[in-house]
Amino acid sequence: MLKLGVVGYGYWGPNIVRNFASQAGCEVVTVCDKNPKAMAQVRSRHPGVRASDNSDDVTTSPDIDAVAIVTPVSTHYELAKRALENGKHVFVEKPFTATSAQAQELIELAERQRLTLMVDHTFLFCGAVRKIKELVDEGVLGPLYYYDSMRVNLGLFQHDVNVIWDLAPHDLSVIDHLIGLDPEGVVATGGAHLNGFADVAYITLYFPKNIIAHINVNWLSPVKVRTTLVGGQRKMLVWNDLEPAEKIKVYDKGVEAGTRQGVYDLLMSYRSGDMWAPRVDQTEALELETRYFLECVASGKTPINDGRAGLRVVRMLEAADLSLKHRRDIALSRRTRVVGAPPSVPPAPVAAAAEPARSRFVAA
Ligand SMILES: NC(=O)c1ccc[n+]([C@@H]2O[C@H](COP(=O)([O-])OP(=O)(O)OC[C@H]3O[C@@H](n4cnc5c(N)ncnc54)[C@H](O)[C@@H]3O)[C@@H](O)[C@H]2O)c1
Numbered sequence: 542m543l544k545l546g547v548v549g550y551g552y553w554g555p556n557i558v559r560n561f562a563s564q565a566g567c568e569v570v571t572v573c574d575k576n577p578k579a580m581a582q583v584r585s586r587h588p589g590v591r592a593s594d595n596s597d598d599v600t601t602s603p604d605i606d607a608v609a610i611v612t613p614v615s616t617h618y619e620l621a622k623r624a625l626e627n628g629k630h631v632f633v634e635k636p637f638t639a640t641s642a643q644a645q646e647l648i649e650l651a652e653r654q655r656l657t658l659m660v661d662h663t664f665l666f667c668g669a670v671r672k673i674k675e676l677v678d679e680g681v682l683g684p685l686y687y688y689d690s691m692r693v694n695l696g697l698f699q700h701d702v703n704v705i706w707d708l709a710p711h712d713l714s715v716i717d718h719l720i721g722l723d724p725e726g727v728v729a730t731g732g733a734h735l736n737g738f739a740d741v742a743y744i745t746l747y748f749p750k751n752i753i754a755h756i757n758v759n760w761l762s763p764v765k766v767r768t769t770l771v772g773g774q775r776k777m778l779v780w781n782d783l784e785p786a787e788k789i790k791v792y793d794k795g796v797e798a799g800t801r802q803g804v805y806d807l808l809m810s811y812r813s814g815d816m817w818a819p820r821v822d823q824t825e826a827l828e829l830e831t832r833y834f835l836e837c838v839a840s841g842k843t844p845i846n847d848g849r850a851g852l853r854v855v856r857m858l859e860a861a862d863l864s865l866k867h868r869r870d871i872a873l874s875r876r877t878r879v880v881g882a883p884p885s886v887p888p889a890p891v892a893a894a895a896e897p898a899r900s901r902f903v904a905a
Pocket residue numbers: 548549550551552553554573574575576579594595596611612613614616634635636661662663707
């Protein structure tokens with residue numbers, strides 16, 4: 542019986558506590574939150590569980606074997622480090638840490654202590670992603686062309702990170718899982734409209750083998766959309782996570798480039814076959830993931846969502862942040878140049894004006 546302590550009982554913490562508490566091999570012994578309202582909820586929902594407002598009661602307690610950290614990302618490193626130093630296995634929320642240096646340090650610490658370190662990449666355990674992984678690995682889609690995701694809704698605004706760090710880890714962990722390669726380049730653009738943190742962003746990742754991924758994340762959308770396209774040479778699929786029954790639709794559609802008979806003569810042949818919706822397991826992802834954590838602790842096996850997987854996601858997030866800043870600087874300086882063009886310049890002929898402007902922008 543693994544004795545578990547949880548730090549953080551805000552929006553996501555209750556899901557973690559409920560799922561660990563429902564596992565046969567686990568007892569949730571302590572839940573900690575510094576917010577008194579959260580503590581009151583713990584006491585009313587889980588009368589047998591000790592409630593505390595001091596994280597040391599979880600991370601250093603001798604009667605706790607493992608710690609789940611469900612607090613904002615800015616606190617993950619300190620809490621995880623303290624738990625690992627005190628010999629606890631750690632289940633930590635996404636994104637793993639605020640920097641890749643912190644992630645690296647925690648990975649080394651866990652390895653030295655021979656402790657399980659798992660990052661909550663929840664989507665790897667949902668039925669839809671497990672099915673997509675199967676289709677990719679079995680070659681049903683053929684060599685991958687692209688992953689294109691839209692993950693938008695109104696809020697919830699996080700106070701310590703931008704929308705990329707809040708929402709993109711889901712897609713980045715799925716992309717990492719499906720493609721299994723490090724990206725060669727990351728480009729991000731976006732805008733901050735309310736609290737100084739980007740709340741709308743567009744991230745493009747370039748992978749080897751000519752695979753491209755694009756993620757649109759947005760806290761300012763009037764509607765919630767969770768739609769992803771995955772395109773391969775043989776088949777393409779649409780994953781709509783808000784669809785209750787047919788979450789994935791696989792299309793036997795594709796395009797083939799025929800023989801080139803001249804520079805401008807590329808013959809395209811389009812294939813439009815059947816569509817099918819494979820059965821998707823509806824088991825709650827966290828139920829499977831928390832069970833998997835217990836299995837990994839018991840067997841000592843390395844989880845698919847270990848610290849290294851967490852680090853790969855943090856590296857992509859850091860690259861996106863860097864690009865976001867540079868892109869904005871570049872875009873603004875260029876925009877200033879265009880807007881600031883002296884009014885006395887006589888208008889150039891339309892065609893001649895369009896060309897240099899377009900090439901200047903592409904070069905940004
Ligand atoms: N895997 C998922 O699908 C998923 C979904 C939502 C959130 N999350 C992640 O879960 C984490 C928490 O997000 P949230 O939305 O629940 O945030 P939240 O702000 O709603 O809750 C965080 C809670 O942690 C408490 N807390 C913060 N620092 C603490 C400390 N040092 N000691 C004790 N309590 C502390 C706060 O009082 C708060 O109640 C984030 O990393 C977020 O990215 C993951």
